[in-house]
Amino acid sequence: MTIFSLALTVLIGILVFVLFFHISNILLDYFGKRSSKIFKLENSFRVVIFIAPAFIILFVFIIYPVFETIRLSFYDKIGREFLGWSNYAWAIKDPDFRRSILNNFGWLLIVPTLSTFFGLVIANLADRIWWGTIAKSIVFMPMAISFVGAGVIWKFIYDYRGPGQEQIGLLNAIVVAFGFEPQAWLTIPIWNNLFLMAIMIWIQTGLALVIFSAALRSIPSETLDAARIDGASELKIFWSIIIPYLQQTILVIWTIITILVLKVFDIIYAMTNGQWQTEVLANLMYDWMFRGGGDSGRGSVLAFCIMIGVIPILGWNLYQHRKDQKI
Amino acid sequence: MADISIENLNKSYGKTQVIRDFSLNIKSQSFTTLVGPSGCGKSTLLRMIAGLEIITSGNISIDGSLVNDLSPKERNIAMVFQSYALYPHMTVFDNMAFGLKLEKRPKEEIQDRVQEAARILQIEQYLQRKPKQLSGGQRQRVAIGRAITRKPKVFLFDEPLSNLDAALRVQMRIELAKLHEHLDTTMVYVTHDQTEAMTLSSEIVVLDQGEISQQGEPLDLYNKPNNTFVAGFIGSPKMNLIPAKFLSNSSNQVEINTLGSNFTLPKKLKDKNIDAELIFGIRPEDMHLGSDNDYHWQSKVFVTEKLGSSTFIYLEGEKEPIVIEVTGDATIKVGDLVKIKLDLEKTHLFNSQNLSILE
Structure with missing residues (x-):
């Protein structure tokens, strides 16, 4: 019944829009012929009619929330009393905030770089072996798993039991088998951040791999042959021909993963919940916004910081894209 | 100064045999053209001489030494491709200098050799441009220039004029003939166009389904075809x-x-x-x-x-x-x-x- 009513809602929604476009188009045609004055405005009016629905949705769900977030960041816990810059002043002094920023930087530097690198290398190597397609499928599979699901899987890898007990965690089982002490991996500061990043790299390498595999096919084989005749080794071809050829693709993948990483939340929420110094901005924001009674002022400050972080990356990407189209 | 000798060469892709028991001697300093319809194995043959294709059985020697197991760079050859195959992110100069840089030649020598090749091909004013800023004819000159700078023993051409328009093709044909005169090295040229074969070659090898149908000087092939295949292939319109x-x-x-x-x-x-x-x-x-x-x-x-x-x-x-x-x-x-x-x-x-x- 629920599926049926859902489908019905979608159908009605689509019908309403089709009718809206169709009727407004007919009306415009009708009045357009009647009056020469309107006729001049007709074209710009038609544009407005067709853009309006999309624009309204964009406004309600994206533009308005941005401004509301900025507004809330200047108010108190429940958004009643104006506080000025004091929420921002709090954030700068807060040690958790500083650590989150640092952690986020760590994520930004390491995850996109390694995911892109592994994706590129695996894509290149997988084309040379007969079981390449199988290997690529396996590497791609984590993409189909949700971040929380991935967290659950990796909990089993990092799992820790006291010394003497049987280790069910994969990593500790290996460590113990070699005769070392088991470690509570996720509680060792700084290193635990890297262990969490490994999960993200594990997931995102699949994305990079698939896009790079497609892009590698676009390199003409004659160009690679020419380089071979010129005396380039396979490694030299990779660095001097393939990587420059894929420059645009590398940039796109790097940006996609960077933006994703800036918003990283689920993995940390599922694995450590920000304990043992693994806090990142998104988790800190969630904590302030919804936990312990909630503080929409401080939560909004943190949300705003994340947005500020995304803008330069997006801007740079757009700039690169425009520059390319000009040539 | 290098002759190429091919003995009992075979090449198969799975069950399909592309080259059958193929033997050929290409004389030093000759301009030899491998000509035939598409699918006759001429490009495969050229790629095997270049070392880009593994040979199934047989021998290939360049300048008297067996090259079967040598990589392309050890064979001292240069190749010009149909699609030009330039490196799009490098300038014309860097394209032509790439091979020399890999050989770790001194900077002055690289500079001199590239300038010399650019002068011969009249592309000196384009040295700082990227390939996509050049026309098809200019790109093919750069590709030929890249081959010249390396001073190879053997030049291999794989349908180098097929992507050019008719007028440019005639012009480049003349320039290739001049280039052969000037460089005096062995050139092996693959084409499906009998006009190119007739006008450029000192020796033509007509290939049919991986075998030599006839070989000889252009006019000999024209006047005394050995079989109906050569009779129909050489000459336009056909016999x-x-x-x-x-x-x-x-x-x-x-x-x-x-x-x-x-x-x-x-x-x-x-x-x-x-x-x-x-x-x-x-x-x-x-x-x-x-x-x-x-x-x-x-x-x-x-x-x-x-x-x-x-x-x-x-x-x-x-x-x-x-x-x-x-x-x-x-x-x-x-x-x-x-x-x-x-x-x-x-x-x-x-x-x-x-x-x-x-x-």
């Missing part, structure tokens, strides 16, 4: 191949029946056992318009191709149309009945079973 019946053979005359009448050809055939069915070959330029009382055959025109300097007339034949070449000012229209006289000195007879020439 007319007409079914004929053998009548008699004397010491210096052969009598046949074709095109509805009997012909006595001034030919000496050594072979005594001649099949009743033959294939009679004659080139379009060896058939002329005859006068009312001096002609061999008449037929209806169904297409004319006026080139200005000459006109090709397509006549209705028994199975396939028959082409003749007449002067450009001939006033022949479609539907006309024309009388044709054959130049009986310049005819060819082929065995209708194995399609080879009768001698």
Whole structure:
């Protein structure tokens, strides 16, 4: 019944829009012929009619929330009393905030770089072996798993039991088998951040791999042959021909993963919940916004910081894209 | 100064054999063209000489030394590709210098060699440009320049002119001929275009399904084709191949029946056992318009191709149309009945079973 009513809602929604476009188009045609004055405005009016629905949705769900977030960041816990810059002043002094920023930087530097690198290398190597397609499928599979699901899987890898007990965690089982002490991996500061990043790299390498595999096919084989005749080794071809050829693709993948990483939340929420110094901005924001009674002022400050972080990356990407189209 | 010798070469992709027991000697400093229809194995052969394709069995030697297991760079060759295959992110200079930089040559030498190649090919003003800022002809010059700078023993060309328009193709053809004169190295050239083969080569090798159909100097192939394949491939429009019946053979005359009448050809055939069915070959330029009382055959025109300097007339034949070449000012229209006289000195007879020439 629920599926049926859902489908019905979608159908009605689509019908309403089709009718809206169709009727407004007919009306415009009708009045357009009647009056020469309107006729001049007709074209710009038609544009407005067709853009309006999309624009309204964009406004309600994206533009308005941005401004509301900025507004809330200047108010108190429940958004009643104006506080000025004091929420921002709090954030700068807060040690958790500083650590989150640092952690986020760590994520930004390491995850996109390694995911892109592994994706590129695996894509290149997988084309040379007969079981390449199988290997690529396996590497791609984590993409189909949700971040929380991935967290659950990796909990089993990092799992820790006291010394003497049987280790069910994969990593500790290996460590113990070699005769070392088991470690509570996720509680060792700084290193635990890297262990969490490994999960993200594990997931995102699949994305990079698939896009790079497609892009590698676009390199003409004659160009690679020419380089071979010129005396380039396979490694030299990779660095001097393939990587420059894929420059645009590398940039796109790097940006996609960077933006994703800036918003990283689920993995940390599922694995450590920000304990043992693994806090990142998104988790800190969630904590302030919804936990312990909630503080929409401080939560909004943190949300705003994340947005500020995304803008330069997006801007740079757009700039690169425009520059390319000009040539 | 390098000859190439190929002995009993075979190449298969799975069960498909592309090159069959192929042997060929390419003389030092020659311009040898491998020509044939698409799928005849000519490009595969060239790529095997280059070392880009693994050989299934047989030997390839360059300059007397076996290169079977050498990588492309150790063979001292350079190759020019149909798609130019330039490195798009490098300038023209860097494209041409790439191989030299890999050889770790001193900077001044690289500079000199690239300048020299650019001068020969007249691309000096483009050295700082990227390939996408160049036209097709300029790109192909850069590709040739990249080959020249390395001063290889052997140049390999894989259909280098096929991506160019007709006018540029003629121009580049002349420049390639000049380049061969100037560099005096062995050049192996692959093409499907018989005009390129005829105009550029000192030696032509006609390939058919992975085997040599005939090899020799361009005019030898034109005047004395060994079989109907070469007869049909070399020359444009192709030689007319007409079914004929053998009548008699004397010491210096052969009598046949074709095109509805009997012909006595001034030919000496050594072979005594001649099949009743033959294939009679004659080139379009060896058939002329005859006068009312001096002609061999008449037929209806169904297409004319006026080139200005000459006109090709397509006549209705028994199975396939028959082409003749007449002067450009001939006033022949479609539907006309024309009388044709054959130049009986310049005819060819082929065995209708194995399609080879009768001698």
